[in-house]
Amino acid sequence: MTVPAPGLVPLTLTVNGDEVARMVPPRTTLADFLRAELELTATHVGCEMGACGACLVLLDGVPVHACLVFAVQAEGQKVETVEGLVARGALARLQAAFHERNALQCGFCTPGMLVNAYALLERGDVPDREEIRDALSGNYCRCTGYEAIVDAIETAARAAQEESVG
Amino acid sequence: MKARAFAYVRPRTLEEAHAAFAAADGDASFISGGQSLVPALAMRLQAPQVLVDLAGVDALRGVHLDGDVLRIGALTRHADALTDPLIRRHAPLLAAAAPFVAHPAIRNRGTLGGSVALADPASEFPAMMLAMGAEMEISGDAGLRRVPADEYFLDLYQTAIEPGEILVALHVPAAGPHACCAFDEMARRRGDYAMVGGGLMAERDGDALRAVRIALFSVGPTPVRARGAEAALEGRAPDADTIAAAQRALDGDIDPMDDAEVPAAMRRHLARVLLGRLIRKLEADQ
Numbered sequence: 001m002t003v004p005a006p007g008l009v010p011l012t013l014t015v016n017g018d019e020v021a022r023m024v025p026p027r028t029t030l031a032d033f034l035r036a037e038l039e040l041t042a043t044h045v046g047c048e049m050g051a052c053g054a055c056l057v058l059l060d061g062v063p064v065h066a067c068l069v070f071a072v073q074a075e076g077q078k079v080e081t082v083e084g085l086v087a088r089g090a091l092a093r094l095q096a097a098f099h100e101r102n103a104l105q106c107g108f109c110t111p112g113m114l115v116n117a118y119a120l121l122e123r124g125d126v127p128d129r130e131e132i133r134d135a136l137s138g139n140y141c142r143c144t145g146y147e148a149i150v151d152a153i154e155t156a157a158r159a160a161q162e163e164s165v166g
Numbered sequence: 167m168k169a170r171a172f173a174y175v176r177p178r179t180l181e182e183a184h185a186a187f188a189a190a191d192g193d194a195s196f197i198s199g200g201q202s203l204v205p206a207l208a209m210r211l212q213a214p215q216v217l218v219d220l221a222g223v224d225a226l227r228g229v230h231l232d233g234d235v236l237r238i239g240a241l242t243r244h245a246d247a248l249t250d251p252l253i254r255r256h257a258p259l260l261a262a263a264a265p266f267v268a269h270p271a272i273r274n275r276g277t278l279g280g281s282v283a284l285a286d287p288a289s290e291f292p293a294m295m296l297a298m299g300a301e302m303e304i305s306g307d308a309g310l311r312r313v314p315a316d317e318y319f320l321d322l323y324q325t326a327i328e329p330g331e332i333l334v335a336l337h338v339p340a341a342g343p344h345a346c347c348a349f350d351e352m353a354r355r356r357g358d359y360a361m362v363g364g365g366l367m368a369e370r371d372g373d374a375l376r377a378v379r380i381a382l383f384s385v386g387p388t389p390v391r392a393r394g395a396e397a398a399l400e401g402r403a404p405d406a407d408t409i410a411a412a413q414r415a416l417d418g419d420i421d422p423m424d425d426a427e428v429p430a431a432m433r434r435h436l437a438r439v440l441l442g443r444l445i446r447k448l449e450a451d452q
């Protein structure tokens with residue numbers, strides 16, 4: 001085997017339901033690929049080392065840090081960003097609850113919070129506050145003090161529950 | 167910060183993975199979940215010429231019970247330790263440790279093999295390999311070999327894995343009908359690396375504990391067996407006197423150093439408290 005050159009490599013993946021094919025440098029993270037190449041800027045980049053949670057996306061349905069995945073590693077996989085979740089109405093209840101409870105101020109952390117909250121609510125029950133806090137343990141918010149965010153997620157979970165029961 | 171440019175290969179077999187590493191003259195890194203490696207590349211602590219992605223190597227996948235040994239493929243994710251029925255049943259200590267490892271999104275991506283290959287001294291899973299008496303299956307020039315956990319951890323971030331070798335699977339003795347286990351750690355915040363942590367495995371024989379194995383982490387450059395404490399518990403019912411004796415014996419088992427955050431004396435104290443909690447947890451779960 002010869003040493004491969006560090007040039008561009010072909011990448012095909014599904015982003016928000018659409019197949020995307022591009023040539024990318026292997027060192028490009030999925031976060032940078034989404035933001036710079038696809039102009040999907042709802043995925044935020046804060047620390048670039050897995051600490052802040054601003055860059056969360058769904059990769060094959062589960063939350064991962066887009067700053068800790070090279071785009072080439074996502075070959076053949078399905079990525080969903082906050083843009084995609086919003087477009088299919090999957091965040092409507094959470095967005096309403098965040099708005100109502102003032103669960104954001106600058107909004108930098110919000111996309112990551114929403115991705116984690118979405119995955120938590122996908123379970124279909126009402127998580128207790130401890131579980132919500134645990135799910136958000138890797139998400140930094142420098143503005144809100146978290147209380148409002150936990151409230152909003154709890155409210156959205158209850159609303160979903162009432163709708164499915166009622 | 168961004169990683170330095172590198173070439174990327176995605177082998178399908180162990181042979182191809184080794185060949186890719188050799189072709190780069192060793193100036194290559196293997197990547198599994200990337201949850202430790204990607205930050206290291208971003209901070210340029212490492213800057214390999216070639217990144218060899220192990221994700222496509224099927225030999226590293228799957229969880230199977232093989233007689234009384236559970237084979238856990240290196241690519242098994244942290245999150246699977248919480249949900250996989252075979253792991254929950256036959257390696258319950260891994261399932262008990264998993265909620266303490268990082269955060270949910272990192273657990274969705276990080277692999278057990280990556281964690282055990284890296285052998286961070288503050289990591290949960292490597293220490294649990296020691297507590298469970300697991301064997302690490304490693305692929306190298308001479309083919310596959312197995313290294314018992316007691317011989318696997320050599321020094322800070324140093325294991326029996328030689329450069330270019332690949333951790334293929336973790337072989338865990340399946341927990342028998344009388345097995346019991348406990349895990350706990352003390353961290354400043356949930357999800358942070360622990361100041362002290364540990365796992366305990368034992369067999370119940372009436373009121374007494376036998377075949378006791380205790381491994382602690384964050385108390386030195388590698389995970390450590392608490393052999394003195396094990397001996398103090400062996401064959402005894404874990405009553406208050408026995409727990410106190412095990413806690414005294416623990417002092418000779420560990421040799422923590424001072425660091426910027428936690429003085430050695432505090433680590434010793436926390437380790438004693440942790441050991442007491444582990445034993446009481448065991449009893450509470452009975």
Ligand SMILES: Cc1cc2nc3c(=O)[nH]c(=O)nc-3n(C[C@H](O)[C@H](O)[C@H](O)COP(=O)(O)OP(=O)(O)OC[C@H]3O[C@@H](n4cnc5c(N)ncnc54)[C@H](O)[C@@H]3O)c2cc1C
Nearest residue numbers: 050198199200201202203268276277280281283289332333
């Ligand atoms: C914010 C944050 C918090 C974290 N908190 C914790 C924590 O509390 N506890 C904890 O234990 N971990 C923690 N981690 C680390 C995480 O658990 C990693 O996933 C894990 O240490 C490495 O697994 P990986 O699959 O991601 O490995 P990678 O990052 O892909 O690789 C890690 C190292 O192992 C080598 N390697 C990987 N696979 C193999 C293999 N099969 N054979 C040989 N070498 C291999 C790589 O070359 C690299 O040097 C945290 C990470 C982050 C970003």
Ligand code: FES
Nearest residue numbers: 046047048053067
């Ligand atoms: S940018 Fe990914 S976790 Fe901070």
Ligand code: FES
Nearest residue numbers: 105107141142143
């Ligand atoms: S709203 Fe500003 S960081 Fe959370």
